[in-house]
Amino acid sequence: MLTVDEWQVLATSLRVGARAVAVALPLALATAWLLARGRFRGRMLLDVIVHAPLVLPPVVVGYALLLVFGVQGGIGRWLDEALGLRLVFTNAGASLAAGVMAFPMMVRAIRLSIEALDPGLDLAARSLGAGALDRFVHLTVPLILPGLTAAAVVGFAACLGEFGAVITFAANVPGETQTLPLAIYSALQTPGGETAALRLATLSLLLAIGALLLAEGLGRWARRWAARAP
Amino acid sequence: MIEFEAALRRGESVLELRFRAPSRGATVLFGPSGAGKSSVLALLAGALEPERGRIVVDGQVLTDTARRIHVPLEKRRVGWVFQDGRLFPHLRVRDNLEFGLRRAPRGEAATPDLTAVVDVLGLGALLDRWPRDLSGGERQRVAIGRALLARPRLLLLDEPLASLDAPRKAEILALLEQIKREARLPIVYVTHSLAETLRLADHLVLLEDGRVAAEGSALELIGRGDTRGLATRADAGSLLLATVIGHDSERATTELRIGAQRLQVPLVPCEPGAELRCYVPASDVIVATQFPAGISVRNVIAVTVARIVPRDRAAVHVELEAEGLRLLATLTPAAIEDLALAPGARAFALIKSVAIDAPAGLHMLEGEGG
Numbered sequence: 001m002l003t004v005d006e007w008q009v010l011a012t013s014l015r016v017g018a019r020a021v022a023v024a025l026p027l028a029l030a031t032a033w034l035l036a037r038g039r040f041r042g043r044m045l046l047d048v049i050v051h052a053p054l055v056l057p058p059v060v061v062g063y064a065l066l067l068v069f070g071v072q073g074g075i076g077r078w079l080d081e082a083l084g085l086r087l088v089f090t091n092a093g094a095s096l097a098a099g100v101m102a103f104p105m106m107v108r109a110i111r112l113s114i115e116a117l118d119p120g121l122d123l124a125a126r127s128l129g130a131g132a133l134d135r136f137v138h139l140t141v142p143l144i145l146p147g148l149t150a151a152a153v154v155g156f157a158a159c160l161g162e163f164g165a166v167i168t169f170a171a172n173v174p175g176e177t178q179t180l181p182l183a184i185y186s187a188l189q190t191p192g193g194e195t196a197a198l199r200l201a202t203l204s205l206l207l208a209i210g211a212l213l214l215a216e217g218l219g220r221w222a223r224r225w226a227a228r229a230p
Numbered sequence: 231m232i233e234f235e236a237a238l239r240r241g242e243s244v245l246e247l248r249f250r251a252p253s254r255g256a257t258v259l260f261g262p263s264g265a266g267k268s269s270v271l272a273l274l275a276g277a278l279e280p281e282r283g284r285i286v287v288d289g290q291v292l293t294d295t296a297r298r299i300h301v302p303l304e305k306r307r308v309g310w311v312f313q314d315g316r317l318f319p320h321l322r323v324r325d326n327l328e329f330g331l332r333r334a335p336r337g338e339a340a341t342p343d344l345t346a347v348v349d350v351l352g353l354g355a356l357l358d359r360w361p362r363d364l365s366g367g368e369r370q371r372v373a374i375g376r377a378l379l380a381r382p383r384l385l386l387l388d389e390p391l392a393s394l395d396a397p398r399k400a401e402i403l404a405l406l407e408q409i410k411r412e413a414r415l416p417i418v419y420v421t422h423s424l425a426e427t428l429r430l431a432d433h434l435v436l437l438e439d440g441r442v443a444a445e446g447s448a449l450e451l452i453g454r455g456d457t458r459g460l461a462t463r464a465d466a467g468s469l470l471l472a473t474v475i476g477h478d479s480e481r482a483t484t485e486l487r488i489g490a491q492r493l494q495v496p497l498v499p500c501e502p503g504a505e506l507r508c509y510v511p512a513s514d515v516i517v518a519t520q521f522p523a524g525i526s527v528r529n530v531i532a533v534t535v536a537r538i539v540p541r542d543r544a545a546v547h548v549e550l551e552a553e554g555l556r557l558l559a560t561l562t563p564a565a566i567e568d569l570a571l572a573p574g575a576r577a578f579a580l581i582k583s584v585a586i587d588a589p590a591g592l593h594m595l596e597g598e599g600g
Contacts, residue, residue, distance in 0.1 A: 120316050123277055126303040127310040128330035128380045142320040 005174070006203065013179040013207075015091055016166075017159040020099030021152050024106055028151055031103075032110035053165075054104045062097055062168025069096065069169070087170075094170040094177040101165050102158035106151040113147025114140075146219075153215040160207065180204050232257065232384075232416055236273050236283030236293075245269055245440040253288055255432030256410050256417040258448070260424075261459055265437040267420040271386045274418060275310050276303040287384050287416065306384075307334070309377030313389040315369040317361035323372050324357040330380025342413075347375045351405060367398035371405070378409070385409075385417045391426060403429050424460075428452065428469055428509050428585075436460055452509075453556050455539035455547030461558070462541060467511040468558045472586075474504045489554015494528045495584050509585040515559035516580035517548060519569050529581040533557065535571050550579050557581075 002010070034040075035047055053061050069076040069087045079085045087093035117140065125135045141148075163181040170177040172186060180200060187197035232251040237244070245266045251257035259267045272278040274285060276292060279300055285293040292301045309330075317326050327344060348354055351371045361369060370390055377385060387406070391399045403426065410417060410430065419430055427434065431448035436459050444457045453468030455461050472486040477497060484498040486508070493508075500506060522530060533550040541547050546566050550557040557579050561571075571577065 118316075120312065120314070121318060123303070124310065124312065124316040125318070125329070126277075127275060127306075127308055128376065129304055129307065129333035130329070131304055134333070139318065 002203070006199065008175050009178060009180055009183040009200065010203065010207075012091065012094075012175060012177070013160050016094045016098050016177075016179050017156045019092065019095035020102060020159045021106075021155045023095070024099040024103055024155060025148070025152055028103060028106040028155075029110055029148065032107045032114055035107065036111050036114040050107055051104045053101050058101060058162065058164025059168050061100060062165035065097055065100065065165065065169040069093070089171050089173050089177065091170075091176050094166050094179065095159070097165040097169040098159035098162040098179075099155075101162045102155040105158055106155040109151040109154055110144065110147045113144040113150075117143055149218045149221075150215075153211065153218055157208070157211045157215070160211070180207070231286075231288065232274075232418070233284065233286040234270070234274070236270075236280035236285065238269065238273070238278065238280045238283075240269065243440055247437070247440070247442050249435045249442050249445045251416065251418070251433050251435070253416050254414070256406075256419050256430045257433040257435060258427045258431035259418065259420045259435050259437055260422065260427050260431075261437030261443075262422055264439075266440040267422075267437055268388055269440075270437070271310070271388050271418065271420055274384065275308045275386055276301055276306045290383070307380065307382050309380055309382030309385045311370075311373050311377050311385070311387045311390045313392045315361075315366075315373040317364075317369055317372055317376070319361050321361075322357070323353065323359050323361070323364070326361065326372055327353070327357075327376050327379055330376055334379075334381040342378050344379065347378055350408065351375045365398075366394050367401060370394060370398075370402055374402075374405070374409070378413070383415060385413065385415055387417065387419045389421055390419075391421075391423070399426075406430060424463065424465060428507060453549070453558050455537060455541070455549050455558055461512075461539070461547055464513075465511055466547070466558060466560065467509050467514075468556060470508045470510065470555065470557075472506045472508045474498065474500045474502050474506065476502050489552065491531050491552055491555050493581065493584060495586060498586050506586055510557060510581055511583065511585070512547065512558040512560040514582040515550075515557055516582065517550070517559050517561060517565075517569065517571065518578045518580060519571075519575075521578055522580060525580070527580045527582055529584075531555070531557075531579045531581070533577055533579045535573055535575045535577060537573055538566065538571065550577070552579075 031050055035043065066088070067073050071077060071080055071086070071088060076087060079087065085092070087096055121139060122135060125139050130138065160179065161181060163185070166177060166179060167182055172178050172182045178186070180203065184197050184200045184204070187193035187200060231253050234250070235248040237246045247266065247270060259270055261267055269278060273280055273293070280293065280295060282295050283293060284296070291299055292306060293299060318329065321329065327347070331344065348357070351374060353371060353375055356364065356368055356372065364372065374390070391402055394402065407430065421427060434448040434451045435445040436443040436457060438459050443459055444451060449469055449471060451457060452460065460466060470488045472488045472493065475485040475487050475492070477484050482497045483494050484496070486493045486495060486506070488508070498506065516527070531552050533552045535548060536551045537549040539547040539549070541560065544562065545560050546563050548559045548561055548571060550559060559579065
């Protein structure tokens with residue numbers, strides 16, 4: 001079956017995707033809420049910043065992350081000195097780069113479900129004595145669950161496939177930042193690595209099919225769930 | 231007692247309203263679409279804040295702009311029933327019902343508990359169902375139950391029957407009458423349906439263009455000739471409170487007493503002694519200056535002309551009074567002239583038909599009598 005190296009690549013990919021989604025999902029929810037319901041100055045600017053990774057070359061995003069989160073960068077140096085957290089060349093850094101690239105898609109999925117919320121239900125819940133946090137937990141989150149699920153699946157898949165931003169910001173370190181696309185790239189650069197590349201590509205394909213099936217299953221469940229609305 | 235006073239600008243229109251309503255029974259806000267009925271409910275609920283105003287319910291100040299008081303909606307404890315039910319789609323009927331109950335303050339006299347509400351509203355078979363599997367009428371029954379279980383201090387109903395078919399309307403109206411009798415809380419009911427107003431209203435507030443056109447007890451107000459929006463309708467008439475005296479099963483008639491008058495109507499399935507609401511359309515009242523003979527109309531009452539109010543160029547409202555009874559009649563200006571009718575004149579009112587509100591499913595506005 002899989003070689004030790006291939007297992008390592010697979011594990012790195014899954015770690016990057018899982019970490020990125022775990023951190024990005026709550027942030028995406030907050031951002032989607034601000035964009036869907038917020039009335040404040042600079043909403044347009046936030047919208048543009050959030051969507052920038054969609055339209056910028058991934059290498060540019062990776063480079064921008066280096067400038068900000070690199071050891072010489074403002075936030076990067078502070079993280080390093082204050083918390084001892086290094087992002088460059090680490091798995092966490094790869095997660096950051098992949099997460100930033102996947103972020104706009106996640107925000108979009110959640111935002112659509114927030115915009116589909118019926119404000120009348122919120123009014124009804126208030127009249128029944130439910131405060132803001134109570135309504136968020138017992139009304140909003142259950143109602144946008146289909147959007148949250150979609151965001152998690154789409155985000156995870158996007159993280160597994162991210163190449164340019166990850167290799168620019170986190171480099172190609174086996175066991176740390178070398179995800180599937182990076183490993184395939186390395187194999188192709190190595191003389192006689194075609195077989196390894198083909199095996200990794202097949203693994204990618206199987207993973208993609210798995211993710212699609214999972215997404216389909218979750219989507220069906222979410223649709224059934226959403227169809228309960230009158 | 232509900233004391234309501236509020237001024238509010240909404241886009242082009244300006245609302246400026248003031249009325250008082252009793253603590254018990256149903257206050258109906260009646261008026262055409264856009265008159266501001268739903269805004270009044272939103273102000274009472276606290277979903278809207280007036281620019282200037284004061285809202286007090288049973289001595290508790292809910293809004294007072296002068297003192298910067300505005301109790302938020304979630305702390306007001308109003309039971310708010312909407313036209314579209316607004317059940318939570320992700321919760322089964324049981325959890326919808328308990329949503330407000332779980333959040334209501336404990337320790338107070340447990341007014342209606344879940345079992346009682348489920349019984350009265352007939353929700354037993356629905357408890358494990360999802361809202362999307364309910365019919366419109368069932369959904370509305372659950373919404374009413376959910377509001378009642380939140381232990382409200384004020385019940386607000388915003389056209390709760392508007393999206394239902396006629397049989398469902400009748401069914402929910404009967405339930406609302408029962409709630410009105412049993413619940414010890416003020417009820418404010420918004421509608422533009424005259425039939426619903428006739429059935430439920432104890433107190434009536436007529437709204438027009440963001441203002442109160444008239445207010446008063448329903449029995450007092452429905453039957454006056456000068457109420458804009460009500461007397462100006464084609465089906466204007468008088469609302470009367472009647473007591474069943476007895477039945478004549480051979481002739482299939484029921485005898486009613488209204489004030490000191492007696493009326494014969496087609497058989498009403500009610501025990502003697504029962505109180506009923508009757509509606510006499512003004513166009514079904516004929517006025518004669520001499521006691522008529524040889525006619526099919528059974529009910530002839532000696533009356534005095536109290537007031538004459540022109541309705542439009544083609545019609546005049548005549549307010550008639552007998553002992554304990556007031557009737558509205560619509561006549562043509564020519565008839566007024568020919569009969570020389572003037573305030574104080576004696577006349578006879580011939581009542582062609584009476585619509586009776588009876589618990590057994592007869593609806594107001596549908597009965598025909600002779």
